[in-house]
Amino acid sequence: MVSRKAGAVLVSRAAIALFAIAINIPFVNQAFHMDDGIFLIAAKNVSHNPLFPQDLPVLFEGVSVADLGSTEHPPLTVYFMALCGAIGGFSELGLHLGFLVFPVILGIATHSLAHRFTSHPTMVAIAVLCLPVVYVMSHTLMSDLPLVALWTAAVALFVHGVDSGQLKWIAAGGVVAALVAFISYAGLCLVPLLGLYALLHRSRSGLFLALLPLAAFGSWLVVSFFHYGRFTPSFLLSHYLLVEKVLSPTLISRKLIYALVFLGGITIFPLALIALSKKWRILTGLLVGTLIVNLLPLVADYRFAHKFLFVALFTAGSVAVWEIVQKAATAVYALRERHRPQRRLSDSPLFGELYRNPAPLDDLFLGVWFLGVVVFCVLFYLTGAARYLLPATPALVLLMMRRAEEAVIPKMQPLAIATATFTGLTALGLAVADYQFAEIYRSFAENFAMAHQVSTKTAWFSGEWGFRTYLERAGARQLGRRDPRPQLGDLLIVPTLATPYDTLFSDRLSLDATVLIAPSRVVFDVPTMSADQSLCLTVGMPIHDKSDGVSFIIDFLSPQGRHPLRQTLLLPQDGRRWSVWEIPLTELKGQKGRISFSAAVNSSGNADADWVAFGRAHISETHGSRKEVIYDFLAHFQEARIEPEPGIHYHTPGNNAVFPLTVWLEQQPTKVLLKKHAYRPAWPVRLMDADAHAGFWSMGWGMLPYSISNRDGALESISVYTVCRRVDGYGETNPRWAPTWQIN
Structure with a gap:
């Protein structure tokens, strides 16, 4: 028979479960968001490969990977998602309904711990479920x-x-x-x-x-x-x-600031954290936060309102951590003194109370839980994103409740009510903002086909998050970073926010090139020439903005003498952009010799920054409509003879005059803008915005968990282009492009 007390506990936990479901039900139709789609791809693969669902080739951020086995997430979430999909389908509604089990588990488990460590278990459980970071993440997969x-x-x-x-x-x-x-x-x-x-x-x-x-x-x-x-x-x-060098001091200090600001802004409302601390700690937090605002480049450009918000949240997070560190340190000291029988710790006015009760054990355990997670995040994650701190939130609320129960604060009840109200409103505001943010990509994909008449065209995209998920559902294909497949007239879709990446169709193109510094020459031994051969290369000036021009000369050298192939004075306005050269070699039929590439100082005599780069250099032979590569110059670079000008100091490592280098330059336009779709969610609270770059997810953009939008700036802009020029795919790796996974 269940006792009355045990029955009351069961009723409380049932109420917590219902509360968790009730507050999250309105968001069960939220669009797939952030990395939901990657988990979804693996979940759909469970039926094909139940033992290793992550063993499938994918494109992620434009890079082809053989499998997902080396991500930081083993496959349990994938299996649960597959189970939800088998029961209710892989729709937004079916999956989010299945994932409601996790807020329920969190609420009941927190109630159990709060029943053990505090006198207000129901209040603690509700507080954890309503924390902004918990509430927003409850609506993702x-x-x-x-x-x-x-x-x-x-x-x-x-x-x-x-x-x-x-x-x-x-x-x-x-x-x-x-x-x-x-x-x-x-x-x-x-x-x-x-x-x-x-x-x-x-x-x-x-x-x-x-x-x-x-x-x-x-x-x-x-x-x-x-x-x-x-x-x-x-x-x-x-x-x-x-x-990424996650343990570098610079990155660690930056992540620590992230963590403190987020702890103050998206966990317990700052009012409570500050009210429970001592004045000198608050003043110290304000001082350090003000210094950071004025010295840190990421924050120095914020508007005054955002700077004020940063200082307030940093102070709140700092004093909370300070309180917990002191509590844990006090517990350690008290426990250490317990094992010294020659001393009577109970005689100490500071530690006497701790000595007479088991509280130090609890304070130490909860403190290590909280601080351990924070330290792990600061050391080993790439950014200080709020969601990484989630495992620390139950311990934080438990510790703050224990602190509040110990404190004697005038008008404690109004403070508790104000804290609960503002925390709940903050959570709701951020959840609505996140819902609207996720909806951008679903809405765009639903209207895309009609707006751009894509039935006869192939659509390509470069981006991730829900942007990828919904465009794949609409039939678009992800474009790899070095993927030359799009044809004339195809569509290319590029977001501003959803992790866009550079491709062969970007305005700037990187090439693995051979660089010559004037004056110098590099000579390659080439096979015997035939009538249907041509020399193809892409030419540019790596430091065009500091050069006044350089002469670039290409010759064929044979026992019969020197045969000029091309000589051009490259000017900065031309060299800033890659240009494609194709030089017929018909006149050299049957000859065996060498091809030399030379860089010479122009008539001004100024050799500063006179660099020439040529990439994709090869000799090809035409067979009908097919071209066969006979010789690749970069592949034979180690066999080439480099001839620097005697007595010249080139100001390069090893004083090299010719060397391989990856060079970024503009390229001839590959696409024409058809339309730019700008999205401005109606809700003024922003997880991130184009002005302050305030990011709930952080991702390196900013150091605020949220902001208030008071300008007419778009949160996301999606550009749709038509391909106007085929790109040269020579020399690019040709991986097995991942299949397009339809999410039905």
Whole structure:
């Protein structure tokens, strides 16, 4: 028979579950957003490859990858999405209804922890569900909310098991923690956290079962290694640590500022965080925030309103972290003193109260939970995006509630009401803004075919997020970065915000080129010439803006003498743009010799920045409508003879006069603008905008979690072009272009 107290707890948790569903139901038809589409592609592959659904070729941000096995997200979210799709279809409505289970789990798990650590469990659970970052992420299909929901559930089960001494609950917590590790690599942080709780409460079984996620995840890595033929996290780790340099001091300091501002703005409303802190901490936060506003380039250009908002949020986040650090440090000191019997800690007025009750254990555990997540995010993520901090939010609310219960603050009830009201309104405003933002791409795709009469044309796009998802549904095809497939008359669609990337059709083109600095020459031994051969190359000036022109000479050298092929004075206005040259070699039929490329100083005698670059250089032979490449110059660069001018200092590494280099220059127009679609969501609260670049997602754009739009600037602009010139695809890698995945 259930006791009255236990019955009340069950009723409270049922009410929390209903509350979680009720507040999120209005958003179940939200458009696919951000990375939802990538998870959806893998989920649809479960029926084809149930053991390794991420083993499929895709284009992501224009780069062809063989599989998704090296992402930071193991496939548990993908499996759950596939289950939802099998039950309710892969529509927005069906998937979002299925994902409502995660706010429910989060609410119930938080209530369980709050019942253990505070006197107001229902208030804490509701507060967590209404945090702006939690509420907004509850309407997406990415792994962020499943991560925090199962993370909190694992902690709740494990804590209950250790406290009650029941092995089944400890084991349940370990199993759920293992599931968390299969959502994100960050979930492995639960292992030391659960181990700490078991250690503090002297639970040997807890210490053993806390290792369960490591055992399960390690087994999966072994299986994945034999399937993919590589250690799947290796690419991610090397990219983050060696390429992006996530541990560089500059990037760490920037991410720390992100984290503090977001903690102050999208968790508990700043009023509560500031009210619970001491005045000197508030003043310190205001001072440091003001210095950052005036010194940091990302923030220095903000309008006054945004600067004020930045300082307020930075102060709130700073004092919250400060409070938690002090609480954890005090707990550590108190616990250390407990193990010194020769001293009576209870005689200390500062630590006497801690000595007489178990609060230090709880403060230390919750503090390590919160601070551990923040430190992990600051160290190992690329940006300080708010959603990365999600696993820290339950601990933050629990700690702040414990702080409020200890504090004696006049008019505490009005403060609590004001905090709840403003936090809820902020969450609702951001959720509406996010809904409108996601809707941009669904609306564009639905109207695109009619607006541009695409039935007889192929449409291509370069971008990600929901932009990709809905254009693929409309029949458009993703364009690779070095993809020459679009034909004359095809359509090309490019967003401003949805991670656009450069392609062969961009205004600026990068080529792997050979660079000559005047005066110098490079000579290549070439095969015997035939009548149907021609020399093709693309020419430009890498430092055209600092040059007054350079002579570029191409000769054929043979025992019969020197045969000029082309001599041109490249001027800056011409060299700023790639130009394509095709030189017939008909007159050289049957001759064996060398081709030389020379750069010479023009008549002015000024050699400053006289650089010439030529790329895609090759000799081809025509066979009807087909061309066969006979000789590639860049491929034979190591065999070429480089002839610098004696006595010249070229101011390059090794004093090289000729060297290979990737060069970016403008190219001849490849497309003509048909129409630019500008989208201005009606809701004034913005997750990001074109003026302040305030970004809830951060992504490196700005350092505010939200802003108020008071200008007529478009949030997103989508340009539609028609292809007016075929691009030269010579020398480009030709990967197996990924299939177009239709999302029905």
